[in-house]
Amino acid sequence: MSIEGTACTTLFVPGIRWSMLERAARSTADAVCLDLEDSVPAGQHDEARALIVRALQTLDFAGKRRLVRVNAVASHETYRDLIAIIDAEGAPFDGVMLPKVDGPGDVWFVDRLLRQIEGHTGSAPHALEVQIESAAGWLDVAAIARASSRITALIFGPGDFAASLGAPLANIGEPDAADADYPGHRWHAAMLAIVAAARTVGVACYDGPYAAFRDEAGLIRAARLARALGFDGKQCIHPDQLAGVAAVFTPTEREVAWARRVVEALQQATAAGHGAVALDGRMLDAASMRLARQTLARRR
Numbered sequence: 001m002s003i004e005g006t007a008c009t010t011l012f013v014p015g016i017r018w019s020m021l022e023r024a025a026r027s028t029a030d031a032v033c034l035d036l037e038d039s040v041p042a043g044q045h046d047e048a049r050a051l052i053v054r055a056l057q058t059l060d061f062a063g064k065r066r067l068v069r070v071n072a073v074a075s076h077e078t079y080r081d082l083i084a085i086i087d088a089e090g091a092p093f094d095g096v097m098l099p100k101v102d103g104p105g106d107v108w109f110v111d112r113l114l115r116q117i118e119g120h121t122g123s124a125p126h127a128l129e130v131q132i133e134s135a136a137g138w139l140d141v142a143a144i145a146r147a148s149s150r151i152t153a154l155i156f157g158p159g160d161f162a163a164s165l166g167a168p169l170a171n172i173g174e175p176d177a178a179d180a181d182y183p184g185h186r187w188h189a190a191m192l193a194i195v196a197a198a199r200t201v202g203v204a205c206y207d208g209p210y211a212a213f214r215d216e217a218g219l220i221r222a223a224r225l226a227r228a229l230g231f232d233g234k235q236c237i238h239p240d241q242l243a244g245v246a247a248v249f250t251p252t253e254r255e256v257a258w259a260r261r262v263v264e265a266l267q268q269a270t271a272a273g274h275g276a277v278a279l280d281g282r283m284l285d286a287a288s289m290r291l292a293r294q295t296l297a298r299r300r
Contacts, residue, residue, distance in 0.1 A: 008233035014039035031065035056091035095127030104147035133157030213238035
């Protein structure tokens with residue numbers, strides 16, 4: 001999979017808060033997700049839809065990827081969200097984020113609905129980013145990943161995932177007292193399954209948010225853990241989180257320099273008819289080349 005061009009930082013912004021929509025457009029995020037789901041109070045979805053359409057029509061997002069998170073298929077708002085946003089004239093956006101996906105059927109429903117609306121309006125196809133936030137979604141993540149060619153990313157949602165398991169969690173994305181009782185990382189299995197499913201079909205994968213937006217050290221620890229598991233980036237809920245997350249997921253100059261040396265050494269070895277070569281006391285082979293090229297692609 002090529003990870004070049006993935007959004008290592010995605011900033012969530014409530015669709016009901018105009019000042020926050022303006023601030024998000026000016027932020028340093030790679031992608032902005034205009035939210036119609038959890039951050040919008042019941043009864044205010046029509047107002048939020050109108051504000052998001054206005055934002056897409058009038059704000060300059062300066063090349064950021066523009067996503068709209070609609071409500072879950074289990075709600076009664078999904079089709080109204082999609083029709084309101086896609087039908088609006090002069091309100092282009094890049095993709096739909098679908099929360100609380102329990103199985104491929106949720107994806108099939110939204111895929112077909114998108115095709116119908118796009119066919120009616122003549123708009124370009126929209127990508128689909130899928131949030132895995134439940135026990136059912138975790139167990140069916142491989143089938144979900146294959147459910148539509150629109151899917152460009154799988155995303156871990158730790159808050160709703162903990163709730164679906166009945167597991168204690170004081171704050172989203174943060175370690176708490178329950179972590180001290182478990183000899184390991186409690187969400188490791190689910191997170192790794194999401195990464196594996198994403199890599200199997202060649203799409204990106206992102207970790208969920210960290211609620212304590214003033215706790216930079218905790219945010220960095222969470223981001224580094226996600227990076228260690230293979231995630232491409234992490235969602236953010238505050239602009240102050242963007243720089244720290246970007247730093248974690250962007251290769252350092254030292255890593256880039258090493259990757260370039262690896263590529264050069266292996267290219268020379270291949271030209272000489274060798275499948276492996278030693279560099280600084282380390283044996284390199286084709287797997288080393290793939291890792292090095294990933295590092296260089298991520299840097300770009």
